[in-house]
Amino acid sequence: MHITLQKSAIAKESSVQITGSKSESNRLLLLKALYPTIQLENVSNSDDSVLMTEALKSNSNFVDIHHAGTAMRFLTAYFSIQEGREVTLTGSKRMTERPVQILVEALKELGAEISYVENEGFPPIKIKGKKLTNNKVSLQANVSSQYISALLLIASKLENGIELTLEGEITSVPYINMTLSLLDEIGVASSFVGNTITVKPNPQAPTPKTLTVESDWSSASYYFSIAALSEVGTKITLSSYKENSLQGDSVLVAIYKHFGVQTSFKNNTVVLEKISTDLKPFSYNLTNAPDIAQTIAVTCFALGIACDLTGLHTLKIKETDRLVALKTEIEKLGGSVKITDKSLHLSASNKIKELVPIATYNDHRMAMAFAPIALKTPIIIEDAEVVSKSYPTFWKDLESIGFKITK
Numbered sequence: 065m066h067i068t069l070q071k072s073a074i075a076k077e078s079s080v081q082i083t084g085s086k087s088e089s090n091r092l093l094l095l096k097a098l099y100p101t102i103q104l105e106n107v108s109n110s111d112d113s114v115l116m117t118e119a120l121k122s123n124s125n126f127v128d129i130h131h132a133g134t135a136m137r138f139l140t141a142y143f144s145i146q147e148g149r150e151v152t153l154t155g156s157k158r159m160t161e162r163p164v165q166i167l168v169e170a171l172k173e174l175g176a177e178i179s180y181v182e183n184e185g186f187p188p189i190k191i192k193g194k195k196l197t198n199n200k201v202s203l204q205a206n207v208s209s210q211y212i213s214a215l216l217l218i219a220s221k222l223e224n225g226i227e228l229t230l231e232g233e234i235t236s237v238p239y240i241n242m243t244l245s246l247l248d249e250i251g252v253a254s255s256f257v258g259n260t261i262t263v264k265p266n267p268q269a270p271t272p273k274t275l276t277v278e279s280d281w282s283s284a285s286y287y288f289s290i291a292a293l294s295e296v297g298t299k300i301t302l303s304s305y306k307e308n309s310l311q312g313d314s315v316l317v318a319i320y321k322h323f324g325v326q327t328s329f330k331n332n333t334v335v336l337e338k339i340s341t342d343l344k345p346f347s348y349n350l351t352n353a354p355d356i357a358q359t360i361a362v363t364c365f366a367l368g369i370a371c372d373l374t375g376l377h378t379l380k381i382k383e384t385d386r387l388v389a390l391k392t393e394i395e396k397l398g399g400s401v402k403i404t405d406k407s408l409h410l411s412a413s414n415k416i417k418e419l420v421p422i423a424t425y426n427d428h429r430m431a432m433a434f435a436p437i438a439l440k441t442p443i444i445i446e447d448a449e450v451v452s453k454s455y456p457t458f459w460k461d462l463e464s465i466g467f468k469i470t471k
């Protein structure tokens with residue numbers, strides 16, 4: 065479904081309720097499968113979390129998790145410890161191009177039995193669930209933190225826990241800390257010192273406990289962008305958020321100050337207010353928050369300012385090669401972008417072409433990141449339904465704050 069976003073202006077004051085964090089949800093869903101006394105509230109309604117829930121419930125020996133990267137990596141670890149079960153785990157065509165070798169090798173070091181069904185290093189994989197008896201493992205930490213979180217999520221169910229040595233520069237660190245914090249909330253002890261993470265064994269179910277998932281900060285990023293492109297005085301209230309988030313993408317609060325957006329926290333909500341139009345070029349290293357790269361690049365383009373984004377080495381193996389996708393689509397709109405395999409440079413420009421069809425490459429974040437352009441000029445978003453990977457009600461929520469959308 066291709067949609068057209070007419071040139072829009074949003075209400076002076078508006079509010080949106082955003083679904084739970086998909087990262088927190090997919091961790092907690094797995095932990096709930098391991099420790100059923102946990103209860104969850106505000107679980108994400110994203111496709112990725114629905115797929116995770118279904119995969120954990122299913123007794124089938126064939127599990128397809130479509131485009132869900134965290135589900136692919138977390139379930140690889142989960143099925144490795146389901147003694148006596150054999151599962152073939154696969155996903156979309158793109159998923160069969162997203163590497164899992166580092167995780168598979170680490171699990172094998174712990175004693176897992178996993179084989180590749182088609183291409184060495186990539187899904188589909190066949191997992192024979194076993195009791196894993198080793199507890200020491202080292203792995204390369206600069207490709208995806210999801211491999212590390214996957215190991216940590218099952219660690220407390222291993223006889224001797226885990227002692228994990230991280231090699232090389234550690235990428236997406238806040239996601240590792242999120243995993244450890246959630247383990248802590250259910251009573252699993254861990255430490256992260258230098259490049260070593262230790263998780264203590266804990267076979268016991270925690271005393272019944274309800275955990276409330278904070279809403280998704282990556283989804284909130286599109287509203288930061290909308291606020292940045294709106295008139296001074298525009299206010300958007302998002303719920304349910306807290307000031308001390310486990311989600312690294314909450315760094316948006318600091319980043320969007322640069323684009324004139326002031327953020328305040330009030331009773332589980334976050335209020336974004338556009339307060340100034342003083343604009344300067346922007347530089348930032350996004351190693352800790354890769355999922356907001358597209359949002360920021362498009363904000364800068366729409367504001368007409370130059371930006372230098374670094375630390376983007378993980379973008380090439382996400383839903384699509386996001387560096388190439390950003391360059392291609394921003395240039396269709398009239399911008400000028402230079403990329404390497406880990407950085408993006410956008411030149412300042414002051415014209416945006418009208419009614420350009422933006423390709424989304426099965427990537428929810430391409431669709432959502434480009435939508436705020438409609439505040440400047442009409443735009444077409446192709447295959448707009450991709451947003452359901454993380455934020456199924458995105459278009460409805462945009463309409464509710466004043467975007468004019470036609471099919």
Ligand SMILES: O=C(O)C1=C[C@@H](OP(=O)(O)O)[C@@H](O)[C@H](O)C1
Pocket residue numbers: 086087088134207208209210213235236239354355378
């Ligand atoms: O653990 C997680 O929930 C995630 C980790 C990040 O991946 P990488 O560590 O591969 O960068 C992030 O991009 C992804 O959307 C979610």
Ligand SMILES: C=C(OP(=O)(O)O)C(=O)O
Pocket residue numbers: 131132133134135355382383429454
């Ligand atoms: C990269 C993402 O997800 P995943 O790796 O879980 O597919 C994302 O949501 O931006």
